[in-house]
Amino acid sequence: MKEVAQKQNLLDLDREGLECFFADTLGEKRYRAHQVMKWIHHRHVTDFVEMTDLGKLLRAKLEEHAEVRVPLVQLDKPSEDGTHKWLLGMDGKNAIETVYIPDKGRGTLCVSSQVGCALNCTFCSTATQGFNRNLSAAEIIGQVWVAARHLGNVPHKQRKLTNVVMMGMGEPLMNFDNVVRAMSVMRDDLGYGLANKRVTVSTAGVVPMIDRLAVESDVSLAVSLHAPNDELRSQLVPLNKKYPIEELMDACVRYALRKKGTSVTFEYTLMKGVNDQPQQARELVRLLRAFDNAVQMKDAAKVNLIPFNPFPGTRFERPDEVAIRAFQKQLNDAGMIAPVRRTRGDDIDAACGQLKGQVADRTRRQAEFNKTLESRGGRGTGDNEEGTVHAAA
Ligand code: SAH
Numbered sequence: 269m270k271e272v273a274q275k276q277n278l279l280d281l282d283r284e285g286l287e288c289f290f291a292d293t294l295g296e297k298r299y300r301a302h303q304v305m306k307w308i309h310h311r312h313v314t315d316f317v318e319m320t321d322l323g324k325l326l327r328a329k330l331e332e333h334a335e336v337r338v339p340l341v342q343l344d345k346p347s348e349d350g351t352h353k354w355l356l357g358m359d360g361k362n363a364i365e366t367v368y369i370p371d372k373g374r375g376t377l378c379v380s381s382q383v384g385c386a387l388n389c390t391f392c393s394t395a396t397q398g399f400n401r402n403l404s405a406a407e408i409i410g411q412v413w414v415a416a417r418h419l420g421n422v423p424h425k426q427r428k429l430t431n432v433v434m435m436g437m438g439e440p441l442m443n444f445d446n447v448v449r450a451m452s453v454m455r456d457d458l459g460y461g462l463a464n465k466r467v468t469v470s471t472a473g474v475v476p477m478i479d480r481l482a483v484e485s486d487v488s489l490a491v492s493l494h495a496p497n498d499e500l501r502s503q504l505v506p507l508n509k510k511y512p513i514e515e516l517m518d519a520c521v522r523y524a525l526r527k528k529g530t531s532v533t534f535e536y537t538l539m540k541g542v543n544d545q546p547q548q549a550r551e552l553v554r555l556l557r558a559f560d561n562a563v564q565m566k567d568a569a570k571v572n573l574i575p576f577n578p579f580p581g582t583r584f585e586r587p588d589e590v591a592i593r594a595f596q597k598q599l600n601d602a603g604m605i606a607p608v609r610r611t612r613g614d615d616i617d618a619a620c621g622q623l624k625g626q627v628a629d630r631t632r633r634q635a636e637f638n639k640t641l642e643s644r645g646g647r648g649t650g651d652n653e654e655g656t657v658h659a660a661a
């Protein structure tokens with residue numbers, strides 16, 4: 269048996285990683301990993317002593333070399349409408365938020381991937397917090413663990429946690445490996461058993477990572493489009509200067525073609541007088557029709573219209589109801605599916621643009637992150653503009 273300097277947090281490992289840990293580090297049979305996964309993710313047990321179908325010796329070995337370290341619940345806030353928000357402490361300095369949104373027949377958990385975010389989308393926030401660091405796989409799956417424990421052990425058919433959207437704090441595709449590993453546990457029967465299409469990655473458009481995702485994972489893709497042309501999109505989503513719409517749409521086509529029969533969701537946050545005009549709806553229809561044609565599938569592109577959620581200090585506004593409906597009607601008349609996503613959990617500040625974590629030491633980290641981005645050929649947006657960290661409803 270190898271020496272392990274530090275205890276391995278088992279929450280950091282997916283099935284394969286855990287099997288390797290059992291075989292290589294503990295010198296045990298790989299299937300033991302399955303028993304432990306069930307204890308952790310199905311029964312929410314973190315203390316090896318309670319894992320009673322493991323022999324005493326194995327439990328002692330686990331005690332010595334491993335731990336199950338879950339996020340610390342700092343705040344637990346239920347809403348009138350069933351929405352639930354947790355503030356989770358990650359390391360004593362940083363905290364992130366996770367939101368559970370129940371709806372007819374399903375329950376969606378909005379999960380964070382980073383402490384803060386470095387992309388500085390102007391309408392979205394993030395920058396009052398800046399970027400601190402990526403969350404580990406344990407910290408990502410830990411959010412699901414906390415929610416699942418809260419929701420209780422319900423039989424599969426009535427499971428209250430049916431969907432996960434990576435739409436909380438951060439850009440999931442800038443924390444690729446940890447997000448992919450955590451999503452593997454979400455979809456594993458020994459983990460949370462979610463169907464592939466019920467786990468969604470939402471991205472501001474990190475093109476090379478969309479291609480990697482197509483190869484290395486099997487989940488739904490949502491793209492934060494927000495504008496139908498480069499001029500406007502670059503103002504709203506600075507990353508667009510690095511990966512403009514044409515490249516982004518091509519990557520989405522490649523994704524959809526690789527995952528035969530899968531649609532891609534395009535998120536469009538409606539902002540008054542900015543991107544809610546009839547001309548923009550026409551441009552959007554053209555763009556998405558071209559996508560459907562390239563994928564050769566009707567309704568390959570789905571649109572989610574999200575009325576902007578204002579936050580203190582923002583210069584953007586939510587369009588009035590008439591404008592929202594008119595925009596939606598233009599898309600519907602062109603034969604597109606375009607539901608308007610309504611805000612939930614208003615009373616606990618749980619809607620898009622309203623979540624706030626706690627981010628420590630962000631300036632230095634932001635600078636480091638930008639350097640990494642540049643060296644990878646990505647874009648570091650640098651300065652901290654105003655905004656708040658959000659999650660999508
Ligand atoms: N970085 C990823 C995931 C987080 S954002 C991404 O960009 O997709 C998830 C969604 O939240 C974005 O698509 C955006 O539409 C939405 N959002 C952010 N701030 C918002 C706000 N103030 N009002 C409405 N939606 C917002």
